[in-house]
Amino acid sequence: MTISKIAEQAGVSVPTVSKVLNGRADVAEETRAKVESIIQEHGYRRRTTSTPSSPMIDLVFHEIGGAWAVELIRGVEEVVRDEGVELVLSECGGARRPRQQWIESVLLRRPLGVIMVFSDLDADQRAQLEARRIPFVVVDPVGDEGDDVPSIGSANWNGGRMATLHLRKLGHERIGMIGGPVETLCSRMRVNGYTDALRSTGATVDPDLIRNGDFEVSSGHREALALLSLPEPPTAIFAGSDLQALGVYQAARELGLEIPRDLSVVGYDDLPVAQWVAPTLTTIHQPLRQMAELATRLVLDLARGVTPSALRMDLAVQMRERQSTAPPG
Numbered sequence: 001m002t003i004s005k006i007a008e009q010a011g012v013s014v015p016t017v018s019k020v021l022n023g024r025a026d027v028a029e030e031t032r033a034k035v036e037s038i039i040q041e042h043g044y045r046r047r048t049t050s051t052p053s054s055p056m057i058d059l060v061f062h063e064i065g066g067a068w069a070v071e072l073i074r075g076v077e078e079v080v081r082d083e084g085v086e087l088v089l090s091e092c093g094g095a096r097r098p099r100q101q102w103i104e105s106v107l108l109r110r111p112l113g114v115i116m117v118f119s120d121l122d123a124d125q126r127a128q129l130e131a132r133r134i135p136f137v138v139v140d141p142v143g144d145e146g147d148d149v150p151s152i153g154s155a156n157w158n159g160g161r162m163a164t165l166h167l168r169k170l171g172h173e174r175i176g177m178i179g180g181p182v183e184t185l186c187s188r189m190r191v192n193g194y195t196d197a198l199r200s201t202g203a204t205v206d207p208d209l210i211r212n213g214d215f216e217v218s219s220g221h222r223e224a225l226a227l228l229s230l231p232e233p234p235t236a237i238f239a240g241s242d243l244q245a246l247g248v249y250q251a252a253r254e255l256g257l258e259i260p261r262d263l264s265v266v267g268y269d270d271l272p273v274a275q276w277v278a279p280t281l282t283t284i285h286q287p288l289r290q291m292a293e294l295a296t297r298l299v300l301d302l303a304r305g306v307t308p309s310a311l312r313m314d315l316a317v318q319m320r321e322r323q324s325t326a327p328p329g
Helices: 003-010 014-021 029-042 066-083 100-109 123-131 156-169 185-200 217-228 242-254 288-303
Strands: 056-061 086-091 113-117 136-139 151-154 175-179 210-212 236-239 264-269 282-285 312-315 318-320
Touching: 003 014, 003 029, 014 029, 029 123, 056 066, 056 100, 056 288, 066 086, 066 113, 066 288, 100 123, 113 288, 136 288, 151 156, 151 185, 151 288, 156 175, 156 185, 156 236, 156 264, 156 282, 156 318, 175 185, 175 217, 185 210, 210 217, 217 236, 217 242, 236 242, 242 264, 288 312
Parallel strands: 056 086, 056 113, 113 136, 136 151, 151 312, 175 210, 175 236, 236 264, 264 282
Antiparallel strands: 282 318
């Protein structure tokens, strides 16, 4: 199958097929879909006489920054270094889906595969990768991916329940919850685990005690101030990330509260910073490096035509009890 034959079958010009192959945006949606369908049907691969470049993997973040991203990058690096594969980093500029310019560059580079972290592809971008036999894996899925989408996550519901049960066993009745973006699956699951733990232990689920941020320090600070300014403030706060927990620490300092004497705090992720702050942070350990390593091995297997034993995996989380929680004063 050649470009000219694809053009003939689709009833378009050769330059139009070339634009579709390169992921260009200036092609009508109906035309692109028709050409993509023919490409996928015949498994077209571009021929080249140039020296092949080093094999590579694209690692795409919704936003690169902070220790959370560093842990994932290190996990991918552990695998690609041994495999002789290069790593290309990209970010979506805070958005959940990459721009069209990104898909154009990917189709030109033709990596072995793509790993999406806390981000996702739209249907058209998925179709373009699938037509070129470029597999992709999602780490920490934003939404509820279909069973056919390879993904690596963690037991977020169990983690949320575990953190809340820890505070309930210490005797806390009013427990605040600061989740991440409400549209993200991991945040919703952590909040659901929190509410289940409250109900199962006979505590009231108070909507006023549930807030949502963006997993960053600033939102933890903002939402903690709101919670601690309530007429009946919580005696403990479960933050949906360690970074948000740092924001809770700052809010407590500004209000003259001592942790854990006046306020217990639990985080999520178990980043290195959790052991550097004072008091050290009680948190839920999420195996970020292992998640990244598994995602990398999965995408390499898919690129090599190996059928994995499972396309979707949720890794276990663990409680890390430190100095930031105590019985209510």
